[in-house]
Amino acid sequence: MSVATQPADSKHNITGARQAYYAKIAKDNMTPLWEVLKGLVTPEPKTAFLPKVWKFDRVKQLMLEAGDVITAEEAERRVLVLENPGVPGKSRVTNSLFAGIQLINPGEIADVHRHVSSAIRFVLDGSGAYTAVEGEKTMMEHGDFIITANWAPHDHGNPGKVPMMWLDVLDMPTVNHFETSFSEHSDEKMQKTDHEDGDSFDRYASGVLPDGMPAVTNRSPVINYPYSKMRPILERLKKSGDIDPRHGARVRYANPINGGPVLPTMGAYLSLFPAGFKGEPYRATDGTIFCCAEGQGTTKVGDVTLEWGVNDVFVIPPWKRYSHNASKESVLFSISDRPAQEALGLFREGK
Ligand code: 1HN
Numbered sequence: 027m028s029v030a031t032q033p034a035d036s037k038h039n040i041t042g043a044r045q046a047y048y049a050k051i052a053k054d055n056m057t058p059l060w061e062v063l064k065g066l067v068t069p070e071p072k073t074a075f076l077p078k079v080w081k082f083d084r085v086k087q088l089m090l091e092a093g094d095v096i097t098a099e100e101a102e103r104r105v106l107v108l109e110n111p112g113v114p115g116k117s118r119v120t121n122s123l124f125a126g127i128q129l130i131n132p133g134e135i136a137d138v139h140r141h142v143s144s145a146i147r148f149v150l151d152g153s154g155a156y157t158a159v160e161g162e163k164t165m166m167e168h169g170d171f172i173i174t175a176n177w178a179p180h181d182h183g184n185p186g187k188v189p190m191m192w193l194d195v196l197d198m199p200t201v202n203h204f205e206t207s208f209s210e211h212s213d214e215k216m217q218k219t220d221h222e223d224g225d226s227f228d229r230y231a232s233g234v235l236p237d238g239m240p241a242v243t244n245r246s247p248v249i250n251y252p253y254s255k256m257r258p259i260l261e262r263l264k265k266s267g268d269i270d271p272r273h274g275a276r277v278r279y280a281n282p283i284n285g286g287p288v289l290p291t292m293g294a295y296l297s298l299f300p301a302g303f304k305g306e307p308y309r310a311t312d313g314t315i316f317c318c319a320e321g322q323g324t325t326k327v328g329d330v331t332l333e334w335g336v337n338d339v340f341v342i343p344p345w346k347r348y349s350h351n352a353s354k355e356s357v358l359f360s361i362s363d364r365p366a367q368e369a370l371g372l373f374r375e376g377k
Pocket of ligand 1: 103105124126128136145180182194196198
């Protein structure tokens with residue numbers, strides 16, 4: 027008997043009738059919204075992702091062991107995925123972002139490829155290695171922030187003497203959410219680099235722009251934002267007292283053409299916290315990945331306290347209230363999908 031033709035007095039059997047009806051409509055690939063509505067349209071953001079810190083001492087040891095079990099060439103990219111413990115098996119650190127640590131040993135290369143996913147690198151440990159992006163070969167130094175935009179050819183190599191490690195963050199889960207992934211491998215092992223190291227920074231981020239250049243505005247033309255250039259700016263902010271009670275003395279990595287985010291899908295900041303900084307609480311809808319470039323401190327997220335030091339990486343899920351404390355003068359890099367949320371009108375922040 028269908029629900030519609032049930033006599034009014036059959037209330038006692040309503041559950042059975044509904045179940046039968048649900049089973050029936052399931053065969054037509056339909057399901058009742060009223061059974062799932064509350065879980066779909068939540069009054070506040072709901073997340074299965076958890077706060078978590080990866081300590082660099084341990085990460086470094088495990089990365090070096092990865093160097094014993096596989097070459098960079100065999101792996102294509104020798105990366106250990108930072109898996110959020112709340113959502114294992116999905117290669118995600120937040121719902122929209124991938125994070126991993128990459129190792130290139132002396133003498134190794136990671137050859138040329140490109141993909142729709144944009145990537146950023148934040149350099150952790152070592153020196154003497156390079157990343158080549160769109161014809162610019164940039165040497166990697168601790169704290170450098172390197173972008174590889176959508177479809178930009180890129181390769182890495184380590185002609186130096188020590189292992190090189192960095193944090194990779196990609197918008198891959200976002201690209202895969204839209205089911206828009208393309209990728210291709212080049213036959214070249216290394217791309218031809220006809221732009222000297224630092225070319226894109228000097229060319230586009232020095233207060234002038236090449237005249238007549240078409241203004242590409244949805245991504246930054248700068249390949250590397252070197253730590254050696256960013257760190258003194260934080261010092262200026264600190265000295266002039268431009269210190270946000272939540273975020274410290276903070277700069278946003280910008281597209282020098284229009285001041286917008288470096289990439290449409292990911293935005294990044296660099297924050298300095300004076301020694302003894304006790305941050306006010308903050309929360310926002312963008313799950314955020316932090317990496318400590320200098321110093322030592324803790325970040326309180328709800329009942330959890332994450333302790334961090336140099337090169338540790340930690341993640342704060344969306345809409346979880348957190349506050350930073352620095353025992354020493356500290357610098358934190360951070361990255362999230364905030365530009366994407368803002369473009370879609372989704373971003374919210376608060377106390
Ligand atoms: C990738 O292409 C790189 O080019 C690093 O260095 C990490 C993680 C997932 C997919 C592609 C790289 C990656 C990646």
